[in-house]
Amino acid sequence: MKDLDFICIGAGPSGLSLGALSSTVPGLKGKILERKSNFEWHGGMLIPDAKMQISYLKDLVTLVDATNPFSFVNYLSVNNRLYQFITANFGSVNREEYSDYLSWVLSSLDNVEQDTLVREVDYKNGWLEIETDKEKYRTNNLVLSTGLSPVIPEVFDDQLKVDKNSLFSSSEYMYKSHDFSGKTVSVIGSGQSGAEIFLDLINQKTNAPEKINWITESDNIFQLDDSPFVNEIFNPGFAEYFYNSSEEEKKQLLSTYNFANNGVSEQTLVEIYQSLYKERYIKKEAKTRSNLLIGHTLKKVYKDNKQYVLEMRTKEETKKITSDVVIFCTGYKYKTPSYLEKIKCLFNRDKDNFLINSDYSVNWKHQDECSVYIQNGAIHTHGLSDPNLSLSSRRSAIIINSIIGYDFYKDLNAHSFIF
Ligand SMILES: Cc1cc2nc3c(=O)[nH]c(=O)nc-3n(C[C@H](O)[C@H](O)[C@H](O)COP(=O)(O)OP(=O)(O)OC[C@H]3O[C@@H](n4cnc5c(N)ncnc54)[C@H](O)[C@@H]3O)c2cc1C
Structure with missing residues (x-):
């Protein structure tokens, strides 16, 4: 059994953002476990010419650390096409190119295990044990990044x-x-x-x-409403505002801004x-x-x-x-992954949803010993930006700060004209 500072399940954009931002934190040792052997970003929807709905500057890292080597701009630079990218002047980046960017990040990180299916997570004597189809790992920090269904x-x-x-x-x-x-x-x-x-x-x-x-x-x-002021809901200020709103206000906000998502x-x-x-x-x-x-x-x-x-x-x-x-084409939803079968009964709930703390950790029975973080499963607590890529780098930075117990990533809030 291998002991690690963190285990992240899933190497989609959420897991890769965590991997990229944790790679520059001194001494932090973790692994990202991904079931697929060949990376493709939503391969079933890689329709030729389909476009991204966000700026390429909202990549895996730039908004919290513009100097991180895993930025989209560095991907263009390393692949020798910065000049051509600027001249091509795409309004939005092609999804196939973004998928290739993610694939480049994955292959550049040295801690992603592909072709590794997580079967079960269990809690034993102050540890979380993660069983895959190949090995067993032990950690006190588990990050769930297995996306929506x-x-x-x-x-x-x-x-x-x-x-x-x-x-x-x-x-x-x-x-x-x-x-x-x-x-x-x-x-x-x-x-x-x-x-x-x-x-x-x-x-x-x-x-x-x-x-x-x-x-x-x-x-x-x-x-889709991506007018300037509505777009402010994808800024850090709105995530904070949403988190601190009452349940009734949250419902109202989700309905008011439905067309932004x-x-x-x-x-x-x-x-x-x-x-x-x-x-x-x-x-x-x-x-x-x-x-x-x-x-x-x-x-x-x-x-x-x-x-x-x-x-x-x-x-x-x-x-x-x-x-x-x-x-x-009837949408996506968070479903509790089957690998959580043994411990999900220890998670505290509010009706249908897990209770999630402001640092994206689940409120659960053993949270003083082990943290379980959820990426892309907290729309009910953190708002509409959660399933979107806009704030995924900020979310990863908050989780990393929480894992290491100090603010390696600082100044994660930004000015907003509205919130
Ligand atoms: C077609 C499409 C286009 C989108 N375009 C945009 C966009 O332009 N802008 C935007 O902001 N948002 C967009 N989104 C929404 C969202 O940003 C994406 O869904 C994004 O991929 C979410 O990232 P994720 O890492 O949380 O989940 P996913 O991308 O779903 O990644 C989850 C990963 O976990 C792995 N996994 C699952 N179970 C296991 C297991 N048991 N063991 C190991 N690995 C496992 C999966 O193989 C997968 O690689 C889009 C969504 C879709 C469906």
Whole structure:
């Protein structure tokens, strides 16, 4: 059994940010355990040309330590393309390039164990024991960075035999066959993933679908609000303000700022609108090819012969359509990982959620001896920036300060015009 100052489970952006920022802390020894053997950032959604929704300066490290070697700018420099990057003048960085940046960080860190699945975490005699499919580790500081899971609504008929190639989540889109010729494809959900998949389908050049339905229960396709003052919710001040608000105020804030997190980027919306325009008025495709089914709540999915039947409810009526392929783009949610089975009963809860302290540690029975930190699972306590990349470097810095017991990273708050 190996003893370490910290163990981090998961090497997505959250785990890698912790790895990058801890690498410059003298004497701190930790490991990051990642189940995948080949890194890809949300590979199932690496649609060519899909863009980041945040500035590349909000990378894994820069906002808390602009001199850290694992910045996006240093990645460009090491890879000898700073001049070209500046000249190319992208409004937003391509997601494929960001994935490559993350992969570069991962391979440059010397403490990431890939191809290592964490199976179980247990508490024994003042230690947390972490069992993987290869080794056992012991630590007093565990950082959970295993991300969110895709949500698929429970609308299926009990008898439905799901064919995983024709009914799947957006998180698997790029792994599936894109031969849709002669088929009807239905995209459920009007967030960023649904929009990107709908756009990709309308513009597919070969083996394109015969018909595409974009189904959403909302009353329109709404834009992500990234206007300047609303964007201040992704500044440190808002995280503090949110944490110190009452439960009632927190609920209100989550609802008020919903469109700062859940909506479609302006660029994607414009591209979709232009594609629909070209399809209808320039290419003169059949009017029935692309259909926006707004205000349609999916109630039931079942199979009739080879097709899926989607039963939906609008304000006025119940409607049925058939589809060969159904893609759920219905969001992501924090789910308690199965490796916590043995200790989750020791975590203190507030209704459905774990109680989380301001330093992202879980409030639990043995917190005086061992700390368990959660990254990207604290929207209910730390607000809308938690599932977003904007403050992930700050969150890592707070966790590192808490692990080592002093402020290695200082001045983590910044001025805000609003909060
Ligand atoms: C398609 C997409 C695009 C996004 N784009 C943006 C954006 O532009 N800007 C923004 O701010 N946010 C964006 N987000 C939201 C968020 O920033 C990302 O989801 C981000 O990847 C979250 O990072 P994470 O490290 O917390 O989780 P993840 O990226 O999900 O990483 C978790 C890691 O843990 C590993 N893991 C899981 N279980 C185990 C286990 N038992 N043992 C070992 N390893 C395990 C997984 O393999 C994975 O590598 C996007 C989300 C999606 C889905």
